[in-house]
Amino acid sequence: MNLKLIIRTFQLIRACDRKGFLWLTVLSVLSALLPLANLTVLQRLVDVGLEEKDFGQVLIYIIAFAVIFFVSRCINAYYSAKQEILGQKFVDYTSNMVQRQSAIMDLSYYDSADNHDRLYRAQQEANIRPLQLLNNSIKLFKSAISIIGIVAILAGSSLWAVAVLFVTVIPAFVVRLIKSRKLYQFNKERTVHMRRSHYLSSLVTSRGYAMEVKARGLAGFFCRKFVEIRQELRGMMRRIIWKMTAYDMLCSLFEAVSVLAVTIILVKDTVAGAYSIGTFVMLFEAFRKGQSFFYDMTVSLAGIYDNLLFISNLFDFMDIKPKVLSPEVPEEFPSDIESVVFDNVRFSYPGSETPVLENFCLTARKGEMTRIEGPNGFGKTTLVKLLLRLYDPTAGAIFINGVDIRRFSLEDLRRNVSAAFQELNIFNFSIRENIEFGDLASAGENPELERRIAESVRLSESSSIINSYPDGLDTMVGREFDNGVVPSMGQRQRLCLARHFYSNAPIMVFDEPTAWMDAKSRAAFMRHLEGLSREKLVIFISHVQ
Secondary structure (H helix, E strand, O other): OOHHHHHHHHHHHHHHOHHHHHHHHHHHHHHHHHHHHHHHHHHHHHHHHHOOOOHHHHHHHHHHHHHHHHHHHHHHHHHHHHHHHHHHHHHHHHHHHHHHHHHHOOHHHHHOHHHHHHHHHHHHHHOOHHHHHHHHHHHHHHHHHHHHHHHHHHHOOOHHHHHHHHHHHHHHHHHHHHHHHHHHHHHHHOHHHHHHHHHHHHHHHOHHHHHHHHHOOOHHHHHHHHHHHHHHHHHHHHHHHHHHHHHHHHHHHHHHHHHHHHHHHHHHHHHOOOOOHHHHHHHHHHHHHHHHHHHHHHHHHHHHHHHHHHHHHHHHHHOOOOOOOOOOOOOOOOOOOOEEEEEEEEEOOOOOOOOOEEEEEEEEEOOOEEEEEEOOOOOHHHHHHHHOOOOOOOEEEEEEOOEEHHHOOHHHHHHHEEEEOOOOOOOOOEHHHHHHHHHHHHOOOOHHHHHHHHHHHHHOOOHHHHHOOOOHHHOEEOOOOOOOEOOOHHHHHHHHHHHHHHOOOOEEEEEOOOOOOOHHHHHHHHHHHHHHOOOOEEEEEEEOO
């Protein structure tokens, strides 16, 4: 097993909740020792109380047995509560960790199917596997303490019982390791199929696809494809499970034979006078509990091995480092923008050798509108991505006021360059919040910000849309969480433009901004844009007319 991975996982859990981690450790020790105390009480109850018929002694041992039982149950209940609380906290902690890691990933990361598999596995395992490893480790710790006590009890009377106890655990342990490895390989090799089944399900259940799916009668086809994939996955999983179950049954037979052999040995020695009745009861119970503890121990060890295999997916994802980074000592972004220059820029998307841009040159200046026109696939949107450093050029460079944009911090660059993308992303928040997302750092109650919102609405020709809703700017968008409005594509585009204008960035890029506008709105918008270009550096991208 990978000890470094175990240590790293424990460090992750400890970072989530130090006190909770310590409490689970202390409670596990207590819950492991109490069953051993009850074995001793049971032996004294039979030998001293029942054989000597001393009711007073019997009552004392019965009360002691009941008290230990009660305390043990209370500790286990408290342990379960602490474990559940830590589990909830850990789910949130790891989910947030994966989200933050996703947020810093390069856009190129999402261009690879293998990376999508890696992200899917990390998301699937992040919430449960580290905590399962902790639970397995604590159970292993508890079982180990109990087994040490059991072996000490048995060794003083029957070394045969100790030997049989150790031998019977080996087959079960091997079977569980094999099962863990097979399940891990199955999940890793079939990640694409699992992702595809989730995708097919989303096609039928998500509102974004609902209109096309219903209008073209595609639901039945997607459902059949989903069922086919799930049936294939279930069939493969079923074969693994039944094969491992057969091995488990053979292990159970081996364990049953061992119980029979040890019982015969203990009964024979007791009849011969080597043990008292109380000692026989204690040894027999100790052996049975030892088998149970050893069983728990093998399950825990196999669980640790199993979870380590899956946790490696989480840490593989967390260890990925973005390549598009801010410089260690960034240059201050200019307060007055004069020009943006693309100098012999070459760019190919990851996994493709065909360049989208080849020796591309462009100079855009403040005070004039720079127009870029071209057919689909010409690389117009790629220019926006490069200017925002969502990707870096394969060759050449991009300059703002003569400074390579790679010398600015990403935060400064993206705050001062605002882009209205072709993808019309409207979020399930209020219209006001959707607009304020253009400059979230400045959002809040401020008369100046209200004027900015009003101006953004005016420039984007969104006033008629917002005024048509009873709640105006406070109208919720989308119906996934609230009974909000569902804007048309033209309305979505104008709301996205309002967000873009609200950013108030000195460099503004418009990528097909009028594609969904009617003629009247388009003409008004272009007049606004002509006025804006006198104050800012404006790049306007459109298809060839």
